[in-house]
Amino acid sequence: KQEVTQIPAALSVPEGENLVLNCSFTDSAIYNLQWFRQDPGKGLTSLLLIQSSQREQTSGRLNASLDKSSGRSTLYIAASQPGDSATYLCAVRGTSGSRLTFGEGTQLTVNP
Amino acid sequence: GAVVSQHPSWVICKSGTSVKIECRSLDFQATTMFWYRQFPKQSLMLMATSNEGSKATYEQGVEKDKFLINHASLTLSTLTVTSAHPEDSSFYICSARIPTGSSYNEQFFGPGTRLTVL
Numbered sequence: 001k002q003e004v005t006q007i008p009a010a011l012s013v014p015e016g017e018n019l020v021l022n023c024s025f026t027d028s029a030i031y032n033l034q035w036f037r038q039d040p041g042k043g044l045t046s047l048l049l050i051q052s053s054q055r056e057q058t059s060g061r062l063n064a065s066l067d068k069s070s071g072r073s074t075l076y077i078a079a080s081q082p083g084d085s086a087t088y089l090c091a092v093r094g095t096s097g098s099r100l101t102f103g104e105g106t107q108l109t110v111n112p
Numbered sequence: 113g114a115v116v117s118q119h120p121s122w123v124i125c126k127s128g129t130s131v132k133i134e135c136r137s138l139d140f141q142a143t144t145m146f147w148y149r150q151f152p153k154q155s156l157m158l159m160a161t162s163n164e165g166s167k168a169t170y171e172q173g174v175e176k177d178k179f180l181i182n183h184a185s186l187t188l189s190t191l192t193v194t195s196a197h198p199e200d201s202s203f204y205i206c207s208a209r210i211p212t213g214s215s216y217n218e219q220f221f222g223p224g225t226r227l228t229v230l
Contacts (some may be wrong), residue, residue, distance in 0.1 A: 031217065042224060
């Protein structure tokens with residue numbers, strides 16, 4: 001059974017810092033991995049999708065990497081802003097038709 | 113990215129009544145939709161997978177007679193919480209996936225519905 005772990009559970013940083021959020025998964029046979037953002041009381045916003053054959057994806061100040069063999073992914077946020085404050089969720093899909101398995105999330109606070 | 117809408121965004125109802133939540137994929141056709149439940153400070157819990165034109169597949173421990181799911185078209189799935197009780201109060205989120213045949217296979221989420229049962 002796939003298990004997804006996110007470390008740290010919470011992170012507080014001053015504005016402008018570069019930061020890394022970590023995601024690990026127990027079964028390396030994944031189809032793809034998605035990073036999401038969730039604001040309080042809201043749904044999930046898809047940030048980046050990495051296919052199993054890819055090593056990284058970038059969107060603006062966000063960069064996600066994938067090391068499938070070691071069961072790890074990182075989300076790098078450059079020059080953090082208070083508007084980046086949210087919970088970040090990592091989720092993996094085992095096969096093309098299977099469900100997403102979510103981590104517990106990292107609650108990020110960027111202080112002005 | 114693709115847009116998924118949910119309606120209503122919040123609902124308050126009396127115990128014993130039924131509540132219907134709609135989930136729509138606005139700019140793509142979703143053969144598969146998912147319904148999740150989220151408790152405060154916790155991650156999402158998958159309740160059921162809904163395939164257009166067929167019966168939903170429920171996760172273990174989720175009562176199918178309690179949570180009725182209908183996926184009548186490629187852009188609409190509904191979740192009806194029947195005879196709601198206070199313990200059903202939660203945040204319900206739907207999701208739609210780009211069809212499996214595409215290489216993208218990305219999943220998009222609705223904004224969620226906050227259900228409060230008095």
